[in-house]
């Protein structure tokens with residue numbers, strides 16, 4: 001009975017001065033690794049399924065497994081649709097029982113983003129699920145490995161953020177303040193004064209997408225200034241791939257199932273490391 005809404009998790013984090021990690025689930029290994037890390041570290045967690053990853057797993061078959069795992073977990077778990085754009089994705093996610101959805105209208109003009117976000121809020125809130133939206137645009141595609149840099153002209157405007165939250169009723173807002181999806185080319189620099197201003201005006205927990213390349217101190221500063229949810233995929237994926245590359249040196253009769261347990265372990269460690277940085281360890285109670 002540990003399935004909870006995103007709103008509950010991020011409001012607690014926002015008030016408690018830590019952030020909850022949102023980890024993209026793309027198969028059984030990522031599900032198991034992420035959940036084991038949460039349970040062993042008594043940390044709340046968000047298990048996210050990105051719309052762009054839907055080709056990797058058959059969610060009609062897989063969504064009930066994720067939900068069941070969340071319900072049975074000893075820590076609070078939100079199950080979240082990441083970067084939803086198609087209306088069908090929202091309807092399906094809510095029917096499956098996801099407790100949260102993100103509508104990504106960040107490439108749309110303000111008016112259209114606000115109007116569509118409002119529609120999704122109405123839909124999701126009807127069944128008690130939470131909604132995250134994005135204002136400003138975090139560049140780089142989810143699952144796109146090519147390195148990128150942040151574009152300051154797409155950063156979130158604090159005044160617009162205030163208006164957007166009031167107009168749409170979103171529970172959490174993803175902001176563009178200097179991070180990018182995937183691998184950062186060079187060293188990212190977060191616009192912390194802008195983030196603080198957004199927090200003061202928007203008044204809802206803020207979300208950081210694209211944390212790869214950020215230092216521990218960057219994360220701490222972001223959390224101290226309103227970030228209560230941080231999305232992680234690239235670092236987890238890269239840790240798993242590094243482990244998988246070591247398989248080349250193993251004997252040919254190595255058991256596949258046994259080896260994959262070591263990949264789960266690697267994912268668990270990568271997730272746990274983020275939980276320590278985000279300050280969510282021990283916050284499950």
Ligand SMILES: [Zn+2]
Nearest residue numbers: 142209210231
């Ligand atoms: Zn994202």
